[in-house]
Amino acid sequence: MLSQIIDGCRKGHRKNQKELYQMFYAYGMSITMRYADSRDKAAATLNDAFMKVFDNIRKYDRHRPFKPWLRKIIVNTAINHFNANKKYQNWEGLDESSEEIGQDETIISGLTYDEIIEMVQKLSPAYRTVFNLYVIDGFKHEEIAELLGISVGTSKSNLFKAKRNLRALLEKNLM
The missing domain is CATH 1.10.10.10 (Winged helix-like DNA-binding domain superfamily/Winged helix DNA-binding domain)
Structure with missing residues (x-):
């Protein structure tokens, strides 16, 4: 069934894109929620990730599992969102403390x-x-x-x- 949905996505069928989105929505949200500070930001990140999935579905190697390929896109999209807001980040380098890392x-x-x-x-x-x-x-x-x-x-x-x-x-x- 997943291979048929992916075939439809490769052909640009909206119905199959919707099915793929619904099939992996909860999985994707479980990833983006860890990176975002709100559900709305996590959903926006996930939507961006799925747009990348649909744009690049032809590059997916059918001989490999789909979920790790999807996960990589979702994590990379979350990192891209993070980097886009980098000017608001507060990085702290190593300090002089004796605490072990x-x-x-x-x-x-x-x-x-x-x-x-x-x-x-x-x-x-x-x-x-x-x-x-x-x-x-x-x-x-x-x-x-x-x-x-x-x-x-x-x-x-x-x-x-x-x-x-x-x-x-x-x-x-x-x-």
Whole structure:
């Protein structure tokens, strides 16, 4: 069924585009909500991502799974939205503190996905983006630095501070 929908999208059929959009809307929103600070911004990012999908559907290799191809477009679109608003970001480089960077944190099992996303959305855009790229999407600091136009040290520092802020939010919500 998915291959038929993709065939229709390649031919520019609106009905098939709508079907593909509806089929992957929730999946796409679960990604964009992690990067955006509101549902409206996440929806706008997702809509832009689907426009890119429809514009580039002919480049999709049918011999590979569709979902990872879609995910890459969605994540890259979220990064593009982030970079478009870069002048409003507050990057913090490494400071002189003795705090160590890179210790893995455990997630409290009693929280729902929506509660975790809500906490991630409370992070500053810079912290939120680095956190998502590193922790959720599996990018390395070198890749993050290149994508966002920052230094590797700034990426590491922002991840550390994002984790620290999330820990504080967790403590506040659990008390």
